[in-house]
Amino acid sequence: MTATNHVQATGQMASRRGVLERIGNRVGVHNISLIAALIILCVIFGSLRGDVFFSSRNILNIGLAVTILGVLAMSQTVVIVAGGLDVAVGSTVGLSTVATAMAVQVTGSAAVGVIAGFAVGAACGVVNGIIITYGRVNAVIATLGTMAIFRGVAFILSDGQSISIFDEQFRFMGNGTMLGLPVPLWILAVTAVAFQIFLSQSIAGRNVYAIGGNPVVARFSGINVNRYKVAIYTMSGFIGGLGGILLAARTGSGQPISGSQGLELEAITAAVLGGCALQGGRGTIVGALLGVLIIGVLNNGMILTAVPTFYQLLAKGALLILAVLVAEYRLNRT
Amino acid sequence: MQPTGTTEIVRVDGLAKAFGVVQALQDVSLGFRPGEIVGLVGENGAGKSTLMRLLEGVHMPDQGSITVDGSVRAFREPRDAHACGIRVIHQEPDIVPELTVAENIFIGAFPRRLGLMLDRSALYAATDEILARFGMSDDLRPQDQCTRIGPAQRQMIEIMRAVRAGGRLIAFDEPTSSLTDEEARHLFAIVRQLKSENVAIIYISHRLNEIVALADRVAVLRDGRLVADMPAKGLAEEDISRLMVGRELDDLFRRTKSQRTNPILEVSHLSSEDVHDVSLVLHRGEVLGIGGLMGAGRSELARAIVGYDRRIGGDIRIDGLALRRNDVAASIAAGIGFAPEERKHEALLLARSILDNATLVVPKQVATLGLFDRRKAISKIAPLANRLAIRTPSLDQLVSKLSGGNQQKVVLARWLARDLKVLILDEPTRGIDIGAKAEIYQLIADLAAGGIGVLLISSEMPELIGLADRVLVMAEGRITGELAGDAANEQSILALSMPKAGAAQTGAHP
Numbered sequence: 001m002t003a004t005n006h007v008q009a010t011g012q013m014a015s016r017r018g019v020l021e022r023i024g025n026r027v028g029v030h031n032i033s034l035i036a037a038l039i040i041l042c043v044i045f046g047s048l049r050g051d052v053f054f055s056s057r058n059i060l061n062i063g064l065a066v067t068i069l070g071v072l073a074m075s076q077t078v079v080i081v082a083g084g085l086d087v088a089v090g091s092t093v094g095l096s097t098v099a100t101a102m103a104v105q106v107t108g109s110a111a112v113g114v115i116a117g118f119a120v121g122a123a124c125g126v127v128n129g130i131i132i133t134y135g136r137v138n139a140v141i142a143t144l145g146t147m148a149i150f151r152g153v154a155f156i157l158s159d160g161q162s163i164s165i166f167d168e169q170f171r172f173m174g175n176g177t178m179l180g181l182p183v184p185l186w187i188l189a190v191t192a193v194a195f196q197i198f199l200s201q202s203i204a205g206r207n208v209y210a211i212g213g214n215p216v217v218a219r220f221s222g223i224n225v226n227r228y229k230v231a232i233y234t235m236s237g238f239i240g241g242l243g244g245i246l247l248a249a250r251t252g253s254g255q256p257i258s259g260s261q262g263l264e265l266e267a268i269t270a271a272v273l274g275g276c277a278l279q280g281g282r283g284t285i286v287g288a289l290l291g292v293l294i295i296g297v298l299n300n301g302m303i304l305t306a307v308p309t310f311y312q313l314l315a316k317g318a319l320l321i322l323a324v325l326v327a328e329y330r331l332n333r334t
Numbered sequence: 335m336q337p338t339g340t341t342e343i344v345r346v347d348g349l350a351k352a353f354g355v356v357q358a359l360q361d362v363s364l365g366f367r368p369g370e371i372v373g374l375v376g377e378n379g380a381g382k383s384t385l386m387r388l389l390e391g392v393h394m395p396d397q398g399s400i401t402v403d404g405s406v407r408a409f410r411e412p413r414d415a416h417a418c419g420i421r422v423i424h425q426e427p428d429i430v431p432e433l434t435v436a437e438n439i440f441i442g443a444f445p446r447r448l449g450l451m452l453d454r455s456a457l458y459a460a461t462d463e464i465l466a467r468f469g470m471s472d473d474l475r476p477q478d479q480c481t482r483i484g485p486a487q488r489q490m491i492e493i494m495r496a497v498r499a500g501g502r503l504i505a506f507d508e509p510t511s512s513l514t515d516e517e518a519r520h521l522f523a524i525v526r527q528l529k530s531e532n533v534a535i536i537y538i539s540h541r542l543n544e545i546v547a548l549a550d551r552v553a554v555l556r557d558g559r560l561v562a563d564m565p566a567k568g569l570a571e572e573d574i575s576r577l578m579v580g581r582e583l584d585d586l587f588r589r590t591k592s593q594r595t596n597p598i599l600e601v602s603h604l605s606s607e608d609v610h611d612v613s614l615v616l617h618r619g620e621v622l623g624i625g626g627l628m629g630a631g632r633s634e635l636a637r638a639i640v641g642y643d644r645r646i647g648g649d650i651r652i653d654g655l656a657l658r659r660n661d662v663a664a665s666i667a668a669g670i671g672f673a674p675e676e677r678k679h680e681a682l683l684l685a686r687s688i689l690d691n692a693t694l695v696v697p698k699q700v701a702t703l704g705l706f707d708r709r710k711a712i713s714k715i716a717p718l719a720n721r722l723a724i725r726t727p728s729l730d731q732l733v734s735k736l737s738g739g740n741q742q743k744v745v746l747a748r749w750l751a752r753d754l755k756v757l758i759l760d761e762p763t764r765g766i767d768i769g770a771k772a773e774i775y776q777l778i779a780d781l782a783a784g785g786i787g788v789l790l791i792s793s794e795m796p797e798l799i800g801l802a803d804r805v806l807v808m809a810e811g812r813i814t815g816e817l818a819g820d821a822a823n824e825q826s827i828l829a830l831s832m833p834k835a836g837a838a839q840t841g842a843h844p
Contacts, residue, residue: 093399200506201705203697210694213683220642220672221694280684 030275030330034290040167041294045301052304057241062181064250066296067184068093068243070289071261074195075239077288079232080271081199083212083280084132086236088143089243090263091124091150092124094256100153101163101254110170117245118238125237129230147264154256163254174249186248191242196285210230212280262316268296269320272327281330295319337768342367342401344389344420344503345532349398353735358384360558362398366503371525373549373566374505374538377578377739377767380555386505389536390422391415396740419502425511427492429480436461436476437488439494464494464566468524486517493524497533498632505536506529510544512764514628522548540767542571549723554578579769589779591803594620597651598787599670599756601639604646604648608634610811616756618785621778623802624791625827631811632791633675636758639789640672641665666695669755673745673762675791677738681745684734686724689715691733692747699751718747723773746777757781758789763797775801795824809833 045053052058072089079086096117101118103109124146131142165171176183198203210218211225216223247259272278273294275288298319302312342365351359359381368620376382387393389400391409399406403419409415411788429438436457437444445456461476470490473482480491489509496504505524510518525548528535537548545552545566546708552569554562554577562577599616603632608631610715616622619718624632637643639650641661652668667670674680683691689708700711715729722743733744742762749757757777778801782788792798798805804818807830815830817823 040721075374132699136444197705203701203704206690207697208705209686209690210683213685216680217683217694220640222661222666224661224663281683 002076016116028275028284028287031284031287031290033319034273034287034294036289038294038297040198041297041301042299043282045297045304048301049304058271058300059136062293062296063185063306064182064187065300067188067290068255069266069270070188070241070292071246072243072267072286073274073292074192074285075236075273075274075283076264076267077271078195078199078208078277078280079236080268081212081280081283082208082229082232083215084139084229084232085126085268086125086128086233087140087264087268087279088124088128088147089240089267090151090260090265091147091154092112092121092237092240093243093247093263094260095150095154095157096121097248097260098158098163098244098254100245100248100255101165102157104165104170104248105163105165108167110167110173113165113167113170113248117248118241119179121241121244122238124240125234126230128237129233132233133226133229158254160256160258162258165252165254171227171252174246184250187208187242189244191239192285192289198245198328199269199285203230209281212282214281262313265316265320269316269323272294272323274321277327277331278324288322291323336399337641343403344418345401346385346389347399347401348423349385349388349395349400351388351393351395353384357558360387361484362555362558364553364563365412365562366368366536367533368502369529370550371529371535371537371548373545373552374536375540375542375545375552375574375578376555376736377586377769380578380767381558382555383507383557385555386507386536386538389420389503389505391420392474398472415622416499419500420505421496421499421501421503422507423489423492423509425497425508426487428489429483429491431479431481433539434476435474435478435480435483435491438480438491439498441495448732453645462499464498468494468497468527470494470524475709485512486514486520489513489521490524490586493528494667495530501533503534503536505538506539508540508765509537510539516734518544527759540765542574545574546571575768578767579671587606587783589604589621589801593619598653599639600649600651601787602649602651604635604638605646606634606638606643607646608643610617610636610809612808612811612813613648613792614806614813616789618787619782620804621782621784621788621790621802623798623805623822624789625793625795625798625805626808626814626831627833629792630808630831630833632808634811635671635808636674636760636789636791639665640670665704666752669753670758671695671749671752671756672758673742673749673753673760675764677741677745682733682741684730688728688733688736688747689729689745690718690722691744692729692751695748696751714751715747717749722747722750723778737767739766739773742766742770742774754781754786756787756789758791760791761793762790763792763794795827798827799823809830 031145043245076089100113100117104113128146131137131146132139135142158209173183175253178186199208207218207223210221210223211228215225231250243263249314251259254288270291271283272290274289276283277289298315299312302315339399345365346656347363349359350364362381362385368766374382376840388395391412391414393411394408400409403406403796407414407418430441433441439461441779445453445460447453449781464471464478465471465474474490509521513521516708518706524536525535539545548568549611552562552564552566552574554574556578571796595618597615598618602613604612612635624635626632638645652670655668656666657668657775678684689711693711694716700714701707702710704780712729724740724743724747726740733741736744762774766774768781790798790802802822804816805822805827806813806826807815807817809831810833817826
């Protein structure tokens with residue numbers, strides 16, 4: 001075979017390509033289409049309610065409204081890339097919120113509240129991970145079950161009541177500002193940077209892609225697939241805990257259902273919009289965040305243009321189906 | 335039997351297709367006549383599969399046309415091609431295991447009663463008729479469920495499905511790659527029957543003896559171009575391989591056999607679910623062949639050694655050190671590399687790049703502070719890619735876009751990135767063209783000369799006999815004998831491969 005040195009030709013080819021194409025390759029075709037969709041949504045809502053929609057206050061509102069969804073969409077992306085799914089994440093948020101509020105109420109300490117939220121969330125994740133990995137239960141079914149269980153536990157703990165939080169220090173995390181930006185947005189930003197580095201740069205993140213892409217290959221390569229899976233679901237639960245803490249800080253209360261219901265739907269929608277393949281092995285953090293923004297703008301715009309709540313739910317469901325349809329279409333084309 | 339007709343039922347003209355920067359097919363024109371078998375050959379990546387995909391409507395050509403019965407057709411999906419009577423028998427046929435043989439053959443065209451009900455008796459009668467016509471009545475029964483049928487029967491069902499649907503041009507893509515010799519002979523009879531029924535046939539195979547035996551005409555693809563289209567009469571295997579490679583083939587197995595040195599891999603009394611009490615010693619610089627039939631437990635032995643399957647009993651020593659932990663990470667750390675048989679399912683992440691695939695087992699060497707370091711990765715892999723002559727525009731190419739030979743080289747590059755003591759190769763040249771085969775043989779020889787112990791599992795007798803210093807033969811999960819030097823020949827290997835009477839049918843794995 002003619003062993004021409006193709007490999008070293010790469011550099012020359014890259015410089016011959018156009019600047020636009022290089023930007024396209026860097027950002028990714030899929031992300032560009034997400035940005036286009038985002039712009040279209042902004043134009044639509046801007047033309048309908050330009051007075052309010054583009055105000056800095058409203059833009060900040062959109063950001064605040066998607067903080068919790070943002071962190072959940074990123075953890076969901078990791079789970080989906082690894083070939084799994086965490087449907088219980090909304091309930092995990094609900095249970096952590098209740099646990100956090102109770103801990104703050106009992107101890108009067110913001111720190112204990114935060115620890116409680118993370119611990120309960122992570123514990124939920126460990127349960128999911130063990131059932132799925134060692135019980136060999138389908139991830140959707142397993143987390144569908146624990147979704148009901150976690151919600152039930154949240155109701156039992158709170159007795160169905162809202163638990164109020166008066167601790168100022170704790171509520172600062174939800175309502176305070178730092179350097180002119182709301183604290184939750186800082187938390188989202190730091191989490192996003194961490195997730196992006198983890199998934200796209202770290203060796204562990206590359207192993208996650210390997211596990212989701214083909215678990216047999218991953219095992220033959222010496223990757224401890226089971227340990228990774230349990231760790232990934234634990235991480236998903238842990239981030240659910242973060243969501244619970246943020247929710248408690250924002251609302252100043254712990255409620256078993258309000259504020260956390262339906263988050264799993266939105267998180268999965270955002271991840272799939274962002275380019276995750278439900279078969280595993282594909283998906284990016286940047287894509288998921290763009291998906292989150294689309295959902296945030298859509299929610300905000302629908303409220304501004306007074307779309308009735310019931311129809312909003314309809315739109316959210318349709319968006320998930322649409323995202324999956326597009327993803328399947330893309331997968332079949334490649 | 336009608337002599338080769340002159341009217342072409344299907345003709346392709348000036349077909350071209352590119353995938354990214356790779357020109358997979360260029361200016362290919364070929365005609366197919368009823369009752370004629372065209373042997374289509376070429377190295378992997380020469381464009382055979384691409385031509386099939388264009389004919390079957392999986393892809394559309396960039397240039398050129400497909401003509402059926404004199405009128406130009408554009409196939410947007412396989413259904414369009416099927417409607418014109420063009421069928422491809424794939425290597426892995428789609429069979430619904432829960433359905434019966436008859437239902438699988440007639441799927442999509444069930445005989446009905448009252449327009450709604452499945453007419454079972456008509457279905458079975460039609461299936462009986464078609465099976466009898468092709469002499470398959472002994473192999474398949476219409477009422478049998480397809481849960482436990484082997485690859486040969488699956489293929490028969492796929493062929494019958496094509497015949498039933500009125501296939502007039504049937505293409506066989508590497509049909510014998512997973513068949514035994516006996517099953518292959520049976521397949522040839524079926525192909526000849528199709529020919530006598532005036533079906534146009536395309537027969538793709540790497541086994542040139544099959545081409546010589548079956549084909550009326552031979553078409554040779556090289557680098558996406560048609561380099562020969564000639565009558566098969568008078569062509570010998572060597573002539574065809576010369577056309578495929580474009581140069582004279584050197585002696586494939588040029589290797590000075592090794593002198594016995596220190597043991598590098600010692601396996602004693604190893605047992606797993608599928609492997610029973612296997613002991614073997616592999617020496618530094620030695621190529622130890624493992625022969626046997628499919629399902630003899632050879633791949634399972636490899637999986638047990640590398641720690642993928644659970645070890646029930648026995649010891650493994652690498653370079654004198656016991657391998658205690660029963661997991662793949664431990665065996666990799668100890669210096670074992672394993673290129674499994676099913677490249678696409680067991681070795682490669684098809685949706686990832688060459689670079690990602692090749693660095694999978696050297697995470698520490700391509701990382702800085704736990705983060706992937708592209709520069710390190712490229713400086714590690716690029717020399718290996720050049721050494722192995724991986725043909726690709728870039729290391730960022732997805733491995734799914736590579737030919738089989740290049741995919742196998744990526745797997746090998748992955749292991750060569752480590753300091754190996756033992757390399758286990760399971761059917762390393764399956765589905766690979768002659769050119770890449772020769773390169774892989776040379777590589778095996780070089781690795782052994784460099785002191786690595788190579789465990790070579792192969793079903794290709796010339797490969798085993800030509801490359802290995804010694805050959806162990808397996809049957810039913812056990813080693814049945816050792817052959818060295820002149821004692822290792824096709825007859826002696828085959829004799830040891832045969833399972834003992836009574837348990838002959840248990841070898842097939844689901």
